Amino acid sequence: MDHLPDFAELAARATPADFRDDPLPGWAGLGTLFGAPAARLDELGQVDGWAVAAVPFDGTASSRPGAAEGPRALRTASVVFANSLASLGTWEMLDTRTGEAFRYVAPQVVDVGDLHVYPTDTFRTYQAVAAESRSLCARAGRVIFLNGDHSTTFATFSGFRAAQLDRAAGRRIGFVNIDHHFDFGRWSALHGALYHGSNSRRISELPGMRPEDIAFVGVGDTTRFDQFRSLVEQGFQVVPAARIMRTGADAALRPVVERLAAVCDAVYVSLDIDVLDTAAVTGTGHVTMGGLQVAHLLDVYEVLRELPIGALDVAEIAPRYDPTGATAQVVARLLFEFLFRTGRHDPGLPHWRFDEGG
Template sequence: MSDYLDMLEGLSLDTFAGTPRPGWSGPDTLFGAPLAPLGATGDARYIVAGVPFDGTASSRPGAAEGPRAIRRASLVFSSYLDSLGEHEMHDTRTGEVFRYARSSVVDCGDLHVFPSDPLRTFQAVATEVRAMVRGGASTTMPILLGGDHSIGFATFAGVMSALRERGTDQRLGLIQIDHHFDFGAHSAIHGPIYHGSNARRISELPGMERRQMAFLGAANVTRKAQFDGLIADGAHIVTAREFRRRGVTEALAPVIDTMAKSCSAIYLSIDIDCLDASVAPGTGHVSIGGLTAGELMDIVAGLLVLPIAGMEIVEVAPRYDPTGRTAQIAAQVLFEALFRATL
């Protein structure tokens, strides 16, 4: 043991302070970000919160476990900026040259949910999301981890309320990347507010127009009258098939152009079931014919030219994916959105 103890000579905490940790270590916060209470997040660029609620699941419950799974999966990225540094990078999948840039992130833990009371959950979530936006700087962006997609109504309403308090010219638009339109009017099981009605409820908020809404990646069957009605009312729709046929850049261009003109800010809602079930099995709804992970990455990257005021990723249900890849994809989508800077 004497030789071993000799190895400790001259060593201190400073010796290891700057060394990256392995991807499975660290606190269960998004990308290992420091914890901060609501209302005390300072001037952080991104404020993260989980919404572990799946009280309106109709097919397979489990999305309440999503926030913890995404946070745990994100730890593999927590040391990227330390290990890779802020150098020029070359993406061999897309050919893009970029660099990862540091940005301040804090994690507020989970918002209040009431598993047997959806309405009280939505009241709490909207109130606390509004506080997240109010308490930050003008450039602060909330990042929400779901939860079933019903929470999207409350998160959007919270962001909208906070933005409108800042000025009268706040036209918040919704871009939803999803296998479905979530435009149901009423569920025989859940009533008017559930995971399949969030977009319709958003469209009914004061001041919202359907031309301020875009639905990307749809690949499920839907009522023809509903589809035709969305088109007639000015909503923008790009199906998964259209992305595949035209390519992401070309198919996305008119959406970016029109949403930039009609909205002063965008709320981006990503339902992980936009991905084909062979890609992301860990979700409540088995999706056939959905996007690939690369297509989702390209769509999100393309949308970042817009003034994004908030972002959520929902419907990760890790119990159906023993490989962990669904949560890993969700974490990587967020990492690239938050830290990749195009040159």
């Protein structure tokens, strides 16, 4: 029989410092977004980088509930990318889809956990989330909200906007809604005035909000003709999914980005994951046909980098409908690329045209 090592001796020789800098596998690490340090909101000081908070609420679901489970699934999925960052280091990278060179560099991120929600009381949830979002946004340079159903975006946006106005009255705040739907409903027979299909309308009704500072990106579902005509006539900006797929994200979004960048002091970006075709991501409550593909969404976020983004959210991830976990992985990767990809530039490879093949 082969000689076995002396396990007691091996253990005695080891110290935690021997392993401290080794990367963890993708399923290990803190259960925060990208393994970020955890903090309590009421104990949080000023944060120069990004702060993260979640709103696990789906009390206004009208199709398939489950979005309240999305924030936890997203945090779990994100650890894979945080651990890969530890393995990659700061090498110069090449995106072989776009031909862009860049580096992954970890920004400061802190996760304050979940804001208060009340599963059967939408109004109290709104009050709590708006108040706590305002407090968080007053302490952080930029904020990521991991939201449940899309109704919660009204509360997180309200808190963000209030914090911006606390800093300086008269600041102009833009809102970009990346969604297969307009979410401009006035009233729901099931839920009343606050529900997942009214958040954009409620945001537009806040004092001082201007239609031209609100953009709907990726819309592709059917909608009432009179509502669509009214939105356009009032000056809301609309970028249909079909235009993004036909002309590319840069050409489709260029007028919106230039407009918002010129007039807005800060912009809030909200993502309803049903903007993607359900054939691409199944883990959401609303089945989408004819939506964007994942590559289109990556391109959309690259263009939106040019905006003064002060906060963003992701909503409507319902992991129970995606046993593969791919939906949460897609959103985690999207956030990872947006936060950690820096120093983007053309590497100058004249012998290789990425848009024509090598």
